Amino acid sequence: MIKIEVNMDACQHYGQCVFEAPNLFALNADDKLEYHAEADESERDNVESAVDVCPMQAIRIVE
Amino acid sequence: MSAGRPVLIVGGSMGGLRTAEALRRSGYTGPVTVIGAELHAPYNRPPLSKDVLSAGVTHEAVAFPARAATADVEWILGSQAVTADLDNRSVSTDDGREYPWSALVIATGLRARRLPFPPIAGRHTVRTLDDAMALRQELSPGTRVVVVGSGFIGCEVGATARKLGCEVTIVSPSAEPMVRPLGGMLAAELRRRHERHGVEFRLGRSVSELLGDSRFEGVLLDNGETVEGDVLVEAIGSECNTGWLADASLDLEDGVLADTALRAVPRNGTARDDVYVVGDIARFPNLMFDEVPRRVEHWNIPTDTGKRAGAVLGAWLANDGSFADIAAKEFAPMPAFWSNQFDVSLQAYGLPGLAGDEDIRILRGELCGDVAVGYYRERRLVGVVGLGFKTELLPFRQEIAG
Ligand SMILES: Cc1cc2nc3c(=O)[nH]c(=O)nc-3n(C[C@H](O)[C@H](O)[C@H](O)COP(=O)(O)OP(=O)(O)OC[C@H]3O[C@@H](n4cnc5c(N)ncnc54)[C@H](O)[C@@H]3O)c2cc1C
Numbered sequence: 001m002i003k004i005e006v007n008m009d010a011c012q013h014y015g016q017c018v019f020e021a022p023n024l025f026a027l028n029a030d031d032k033l034e035y036h037a038e039a040d041e042s043e044r045d046n047v048e049s050a051v052d053v054c055p056m057q058a059i060r061i062v063e
Numbered sequence: 064m065s066a067g068r069p070v071l072i073v074g075g076s077m078g079g080l081r082t083a084e085a086l087r088r089s090g091y092t093g094p095v096t097v098i099g100a101e102l103h104a105p106y107n108r109p110p111l112s113k114d115v116l117s118a119g120v121t122h123e124a125v126a127f128p129a130r131a132a133t134a135d136v137e138w139i140l141g142s143q144a145v146t147a148d149l150d151n152r153s154v155s156t157d158d159g160r161e162y163p164w165s166a167l168v169i170a171t172g173l174r175a176r177r178l179p180f181p182p183i184a185g186r187h188t189v190r191t192l193d194d195a196m197a198l199r200q201e202l203s204p205g206t207r208v209v210v211v212g213s214g215f216i217g218c219e220v221g222a223t224a225r226k227l228g229c230e231v232t233i234v235s236p237s238a239e240p241m242v243r244p245l246g247g248m249l250a251a252e253l254r255r256r257h258e259r260h261g262v263e264f265r266l267g268r269s270v271s272e273l274l275g276d277s278r279f280e281g282v283l284l285d286n287g288e289t290v291e292g293d294v295l296v297e298a299i300g301s302e303c304n305t306g307w308l309a310d311a312s313l314d315l316e317d318g319v320l321a322d323t324a325l326r327a328v329p330r331n332g333t334a335r336d337d338v339y340v341v342g343d344i345a346r347f348p349n350l351m352f353d354e355v356p357r358r359v360e361h362w363n364i365p366t367d368t369g370k371r372a373g374a375v376l377g378a379w380l381a382n383d384g385s386f387a388d389i390a391a392k393e394f395a396p397m398p399a400f401w402s403n404q405f406d407v408s409l410q411a412y413g414l415p416g417l418a419g420d421e422d423i424r425i426l427r428g429e430l431c432g433d434v435a436v437g438y439y440r441e442r443r444l445v446g447v448v449g450l451g452f453k454t455e456l457l458p459f460r461q462e463i464a465g
């Protein structure tokens with residue numbers, strides 16, 4: 001299991017993470033970010049990509 | 064032969080880091096060495112002109128997370144490459160050491176260009192963490208800051224200094240701030256928003272002289288006007304860190320020429336499977352737009368090119384027959400850019416700079432509020448810039464990708 005944390009104070013709802021890990025990140029009807037706090041190990045590459053592309057560096061994998 | 068030699072990455076910033084990570088992701092388990100001129104482990108530069116400059120500049124606030132997969136990468140920090148010998152596959156550093164390699168990754172990025180005046184106290188640039196730390200110490204309420212250059216970094220630093228209570232004047236030879244990447248319409252609107260927050264502009268002007276003997280006291284402009292100040296920020300663009308490659312056979316016209324697999328393309332035209340170029344210094348064709356190789360100084364590019372170079376290089380090192388297919392894969396990364404200046408959050412996709420002023424039009428919203436502006440080339444959307452809008456831009460992003 002991978003634990004994901006998004007600093008919602010920093011997140012500016014750019015939605016870049018959604019492109020990298022669409023199974024885990026989504027923008028809701030109000031354009032706000034919603035995400036799964038836990039993901040299967042098989043999603044690690046995608047989660048790391050989401051971490052990489054977030055302009056606010058708001059996403060963290062809790063090891 | 065090169066067996067046992069490490070992959071050598073020169074440049075210890077985002078581009079170098081992402082390449083090392085991608086190389087490990089590709090399955091390569093051999094040695095990787097990174098040589099970086101800065102003493103700091105890789106960190107994120109954009110906050111250095113924005114929130115971190117106002118809040119407090121520390122490495123912790125901007126460091127990229129270290130990953131387990133790259134724990135065994137050797138980092139040689141505070142060391143600068145001075146020459147590269149591509150025939151013998153070796154790089155030498157300023158401390159007299161030689162680094163043989165099996166493959167070389169060029170990730171040395173850019174440095175800030177300086178005004179051609181003698182060094183005096185109070186002159187600053189913002190490229191590195193140390194630059195930002197030094198500048199931060201000089202900014203307090205009432206400090207008079209003269210920014211030379213009205214690109215993104217100049218305007219961001221100006222806005223941040225203003226927020227900190229400084230008096231800010233931006234001097235630039237351009238007609239409007241950020242006009243080259245954004246075009247006249249949006250540039251003029253951003254100037255108005257800056258002016259509303261009390262930033263002063265001297266546009267169409269250049270600096271003839273710096274005032275002050277041992278410490279900066281102001282600038283003399285080409286029209287004879289004097290702008291007094293306590294601190295000078297030079298934000299007049301950047302130069303490529305290619306000096307250490309001067310002896311090599313590479314095409315150093317503007318950065319280092321590479322193909323769509325990020326392999327360096329020497330002047331003889333034949334791409335080298337053992338030399339790669341990533342990040343701000345890479346001049347590569349992006350087939351989303353055309354076949355013209357360009358350097359793109361956007362934050363997503365070190366990551367996208369690093370991932371690509373790491374994957375291709377990993378396949379070459381694996382020598383398992385996968386190389387040709389992986390190198391031939393399409394590579395057309397979407398350029399993405401953002402900026403925060405006062406209450407404006409700007410987000411851009413594509414290459415708006417490709418459009419002429421007559422091919423720019425408002426797609427949604429109003430110029431004085433939240434707005435999305437489209438940039439066209441031969442009637443095709445090649446860029447979109449939003450002020451305020453974010454998710455509203457995503458359909459246009461899709462259209463640019465084609
Ligand atoms: C203040 C600032 C704000 C920015 N804001 C934004 C933004 O809002 N949005 C955006 O899209 N982009 C922004 N950018 C651009 C973005 O940060 C760059 O695109 C990115 O840093 C490029 O990474 P890089 O790894 O290619 O190069 P660099 O980060 O330049 O790293 C190159 C590294 O190589 C080292 N080096 C150089 N020469 C040698 C040598 N001979 N030997 C060894 N090491 C060497 C350097 O010291 C440096 O550490 C900003 C940049 C700055 C400076």
Ligand code: SF4
Pocket residue numbers: 006010011012013014015016017018025033053054055056057058059
């Ligand atoms: S990329 Fe970052 S800022 Fe954007 S929505 Fe995802 S977490 Fe938020």
